[in-house]
Amino acid sequence: MKFDVAWQIFDEINYFNDTYQFIELTCLDHTDAIAIAKQKIFELARHVHRDFQASGTLLDHFVLNVKCGEDHIMPVEDEFGRSPLKNVILNTIELEMPGIDHYYISTSRTILVHIDENSIKIPLFRDKH
Numbered sequence: 290m291k292f293d294v295a296w297q298i299f300d301e302i303n304y305f306n307d308t309y310q311f312i313e314l315t316c317l318d319h320t321d322a323i324a325i326a327k328q329k330i331f332e333l334a335r336h337v338h339r340d341f342q343a344s345g346t347l348l349d350h351f352v353l354n355v356k357c358g359e360d361h362i363m364p365v366e367d368e369f370g371r372s373p374l375k376n377v378i379l380n381t382i383e384l385e386m387p388g389i390d391h392y393y394i395s396t397s398r399t400i401l402v403h404i405d406e407n408s409i410k411i412p413l414f415r416d417k418h
Contacts, residue, residue, distance in 0.1 A: 312353065315357065319378070322358070323378055323381050326355050330386065330408075337350075352401055354400075356398065361376055365377060386413055389408060390403035391403065
């Protein structure tokens, strides 16, 4: 029952959001998975930005679902010299794409990335669009 209520709330909140793409990265090496995730986020941000400029509407909000694998959980050294296990794709998004709205579901190793007309403006994408 709680699961059904949670999904209903999720559906109501995300009524105007479209799931544009689901990326399955579980079978890839972490370096390839990082590169593909960054490229797909950029492509979607560019698509939303161009649609927003063309139409001027705010209906272009997307959620990109990035499915990570067990191999993507690795030790990552922090500023204190410790190396806790982290999702390296999530870590890359957080470090290289500040300002990108995202949510991590650790139990399923899934990253939900919210893309809107402002996502293209992050420093990593500034020269590419």
